[in-house]
Amino acid sequence: MKRMQHPLTWWIWSIALAFEITRLNNAWISIVVVGVAFLVVRTFREDAPWGKSFESAFKLGLWIIAIRCIFGVLIGTPIPGTTLIKLPILPLPQWMAGIRIGGAVTQERLFSTFHEGVILAAILIIFGAASSLTSPHRLLRVLPFAIYQFGLALVIATSLVPQMVRSISRIKDAQYLRGQKLSLKRTLIPLLEESLARCLDLAAAMDSRGYGSLKTRSRYRPISWNVSDTFIVLTALLSFLNPYALLINCAAPLILIRRKTMVSTS
Amino acid sequence: MITFSDVSLIYPNSTKTVLENLNLTIDEGELVLVIGPTGSGKSSLLRLINGLVPHHTGGILAGNVSVDGISTQLVKPGGLAHLIGIVGQNPANGFVTDTVEEELAFGMETLNIAPDVMRKRVEEILDLLSLAPLRNRSLATLSGGEQQRVAIGSALVMHPKVLVLDEPTSALDPIAAEEVLSILHRLVNDLGLTIVIAEHKLERVSQFADRIVHIDGVGNARVGTPSQIMSDSDIAPPIVHLARALGLADAGLSVRDMRRLSEDIRNATYGPRIVESANGAECVVESKNLSCTYGEKIVLRDINLQFHEGEIIAVMGRNGAGKSTLLRSIVGLNSAEKGSMRVQGHDLAKLNGSARRESVGFIPQEPSDLLYGQSVLMECTQADKDNEVDKGTTFALLNELVPGISAHTHPRDLSEGQRLALALCVVLSAKPRILILDEPTRGLDYQAKNHLVATLLRYASVLKKTVILATHDVELVAELASRVIFLADGDVVADGPTLDVLLSSPAFAPQVAKVMSPQPWLTVQDVVSALEAR
Numbered sequence: 001m002k003r004m005q006h007p008l009t010w011w012i013w014s015i016a017l018a019f020e021i022t023r024l025n026n027a028w029i030s031i032v033v034v035g036v037a038f039l040v041v042r043t044f045r046e047d048a049p050w051g052k053s054f055e056s057a058f059k060l061g062l063w064i065i066a067i068r069c070i071f072g073v074l075i076g077t078p079i080p081g082t083t084l085i086k087l088p089i090l091p092l093p094q095w096m097a098g099i100r101i102g103g104a105v106t107q108e109r110l111f112s113t114f115h116e117g118v119i120l121a122a123i124l125i126i127f128g129a130a131s132s133l134t135s136p137h138r139l140l141r142v143l144p145f146a147i148y149q150f151g152l153a154l155v156i157a158t159s160l161v162p163q164m165v166r167s168i169s170r171i172k173d174a175q176y177l178r179g180q181k182l183s184l185k186r187t188l189i190p191l192l193e194e195s196l197a198r199c200l201d202l203a204a205a206m207d208s209r210g211y212g213s214l215k216t217r218s219r220y221r222p223i224s225w226n227v228s229d230t231f232i233v234l235t236a237l238l239s240f241l242n243p244y245a246l247l248i249n250c251a252a253p254l255i256l257i258r259r260k261t262m263v264s265t266s
Numbered sequence: 267m268i269t270f271s272d273v274s275l276i277y278p279n280s281t282k283t284v285l286e287n288l289n290l291t292i293d294e295g296e297l298v299l300v301i302g303p304t305g306s307g308k309s310s311l312l313r314l315i316n317g318l319v320p321h322h323t324g325g326i327l328a329g330n331v332s333v334d335g336i337s338t339q340l341v342k343p344g345g346l347a348h349l350i351g352i353v354g355q356n357p358a359n360g361f362v363t364d365t366v367e368e369e370l371a372f373g374m375e376t377l378n379i380a381p382d383v384m385r386k387r388v389e390e391i392l393d394l395l396s397l398a399p400l401r402n403r404s405l406a407t408l409s410g411g412e413q414q415r416v417a418i419g420s421a422l423v424m425h426p427k428v429l430v431l432d433e434p435t436s437a438l439d440p441i442a443a444e445e446v447l448s449i450l451h452r453l454v455n456d457l458g459l460t461i462v463i464a465e466h467k468l469e470r471v472s473q474f475a476d477r478i479v480h481i482d483g484v485g486n487a488r489v490g491t492p493s494q495i496m497s498d499s500d501i502a503p504p505i506v507h508l509a510r511a512l513g514l515a516d517a518g519l520s521v522r523d524m525r526r527l528s529e530d531i532r533n534a535t536y537g538p539r540i541v542e543s544a545n546g547a548e549c550v551v552e553s554k555n556l557s558c559t560y561g562e563k564i565v566l567r568d569i570n571l572q573f574h575e576g577e578i579i580a581v582m583g584r585n586g587a588g589k590s591t592l593l594r595s596i597v598g599l600n601s602a603e604k605g606s607m608r609v610q611g612h613d614l615a616k617l618n619g620s621a622r623r624e625s626v627g628f629i630p631q632e633p634s635d636l637l638y639g640q641s642v643l644m645e646c647t648q649a650d651k652d653n654e655v656d657k658g659t660t661f662a663l664l665n666e667l668v669p670g671i672s673a674h675t676h677p678r679d680l681s682e683g684q685r686l687a688l689a690l691c692v693v694l695s696a697k698p699r700i701l702i703l704d705e706p707t708r709g710l711d712y713q714a715k716n717h718l719v720a721t722l723l724r725y726a727s728v729l730k731k732t733v734i735l736a737t738h739d740v741e742l743v744a745e746l747a748s749r750v751i752f753l754a755d756g757d758v759v760a761d762g763p764t765l766d767v768l769l770s771s772p773a774f775a776p777q778v779a780k781v782m783s784p785q786p787w788l789t790v791q792d793v794v795s796a797l798e799a800r
Binding site: 218 | 305313316317322342343344345348350354356361364368373374376378381384385404420458503528596597618620623626634635636637643692693696
């Protein structure tokens with residue numbers, strides 16, 4: 001069986017990365033970090049429904065950048081500098097003074113919105129990587145009893161998302177076959193109804209199987225914490241002290257990857 | 267083991283009592299079957315046993331339900347987890363973990379059972395339910411029958427005294443259903459487990475039941491042995507209808523008893539059967555060397571088929587044999603890897619809007635996928651507009667099909683059968699030349715099934731349209747289809763008139779055929795007409 005990291009390891013790792021990205025506030029560094037996350041996900045993820053959350057997060061990230069750029073350029077305070085193009089200014093009523101739609105698009109303005117968008121997207125993608133790398137169900141098993149309600153919600157949410165993706169495509173197909181144009185309402189209503197029913201089913205099933213009825217629970221296959229977990233978590237904790245420990249934080253899993261590829265080739 | 271004393275149940279915002287003054291004692295080692303029309307409260311009755319009703323769903327409960335001396339009023343469902351295992355209608359919805367082994371262990375973990383005990387019990391269950399080869403498989407990759415077995419296993423692993431199952435075979439093909447039921451039968455006999463099952467497909471389960479609880483949905487319940495209940499129940503498997511038609515009142519429920527009693531009928535000689543053929547009818551769907559793949563896997567391999575006007579074709583086969591893929595490639599949702607699929611000369615993937623509606627109608631496995639209106643009337647008006655028919659056509663059709671549906675009901679509040687009827691009307695009012703249904707009888711009671719059969723037969727014969735359906739329900743096929751296509755692992759292994767295909771395979775033979783073999787009869791009606799013609 002494939003040896004896996006402890007489910008908390010990758011979450012701590014990505015929280016540290018996200019923290020550093022916000023602190024350093026540099027788009028280039030963020031892009032490098034996303035690259036590292038990509039390598040890690042490619043090596044360590046399992047072939048499971050949640051394994052694809054990295055891709056989804058990546059796509060969502062690109063959307064965020066695009067939307068931010070569009071809005072940032074159209075609306076908002078102008079930053080003086082090299083003008084790239086001049087858009088017509090939309091006349092607004094008096095009471096909306098201070099807001100401008102259109103006008104000159106400066107290079108500086110474009111860069112700053114792009115920069116902010118990249119950092120936001122990077123944080124999202126890093127968390128996408130963490131959820132790609134850990135089975136939500138295994139994560140649940142290591143959570144303490146005190147947050148059992150949270151665990152219940154987590155399991156429901158995580159088993160629901162892949163299910164919802166499948167339901168959406170099924171409903172879209174059905175509506176398409178009815179010869180209708182797709183509309184949000186026509187997809188959303190059956191989807192919500194089904195998802196709600198599904199949540200209730202799952203909650204009932206967990207309840208009937210005694211989830212949360214005892215304060216302690218045993219472990220069938222204890223999830224082990226090993227040296228590589230300690231290694232990654234320690235480097236992650238370092239970076240809370242000094243922002244430049246980001247380097248070490250990024251390097252740590254790369255060392256694991258290298259060791260892994262060496263093991264597999266030998 | 268389980269005692270219902272003076273139990274009445276009513277849900278909030280509902281004027282209908284689900285149960286009224288139910289008194290029922292279920293002994294240890296009994297297998298009790300709960301029957302009733304859809305929406306009559308079978309699931310509620312099952313969920314009362316471990317307190318999910320009313321703890322989880324709300325509702326007002328009067329009287330007392332107790333299991334092994336513990337009243338569900340005082341204990342929440344979690345507190346009964348060691349005593350009662352419950353398997354829901356769709357087992358996949360209740361899975362909490364990722365793999366088979368983890369799922370089996372989950373319940374024991376929550377009950378804080380020691381790891382070495384857990385290991386032993388998991389192994390036991392893996393052997394008991396023949397799940398050992400699947401132990402490390404991801405739950406999402408299991409077939410319907412395997413999922414059902416895992417769900418039963420994860421309930422049994424807690425060593426419960428009571429096992430409660432809600433429609434355990436409704437999504438399964440006949441062979442998988444047989445597997446699951448024989449396991450249950452063994453558990454009752456070997457371990458003295460008490461089992462309560464709700465099921466619509468009585469032909470599958472009635473011979474295993476010790477007692478039957480028949481609820482009618484307005485509060486009344488009758489409890490009795492299978493022969494008592496079946497003597498005058500409107501809900502009955504085909505074998506009972508056969509016994510009634512032949513005047514064999516106390517024939518019992520097993521094929522063996524019926525065969526013994528009907529020996530002289532079987533052995534008499536009958537005139538040759540009249541075979542109708544669809545020859546000369548126009549070919550509407552044609553596939554040539556059609557192959558489809560899903561990822562790496564080949565789902566359909568070199569399929570050559572022709573469907574004609576006025577035919578009702580049933581596509582059968584085990585779960586995962588390629589039935590849905592075949593239907594999907596007819597309607598143009600699956601692109602062919604090789605070969606072609608033509609509907610009246612068109613590739614349906616390229617048809618849109620009204621042209622598509624007029625050439626093909628599709629009822630998905632979940633009919634509610636098609637519905638999004640806030641009321642039945644809204645749904646019907648929208649369909650009239652979409653299908654460019656006179657106002658009120660769809661609603662009139664619905665009234666004809668299942669009279670008495672209020673126009674202002676929300677589609678979600680309809681029963682399973684009514685919802686299917688609504689979806690059917692929405693599609694049928696466009697009068698598509700080909701109607702396709704994917705597993706239409708999942709969760710339908712006999713009455714709704716009869717309505718469906720009547721509607722589809724009329725649609726095919728009077729309006730000369732083609733109906734194609736994928737189903738596991740052999741009884742439905744026997745009543746309805748004129749031709750059966752049998753798929754196995756992506757190949758067409760049998761294609762011919764219903765009679766020939768169904769009779770050639772014992773597992774897929776309907777009850778009447780099992781009783782009357784070797785006579786070529788599939789339904790009660792066949793037997794009656796043959797006897798009259800003699």
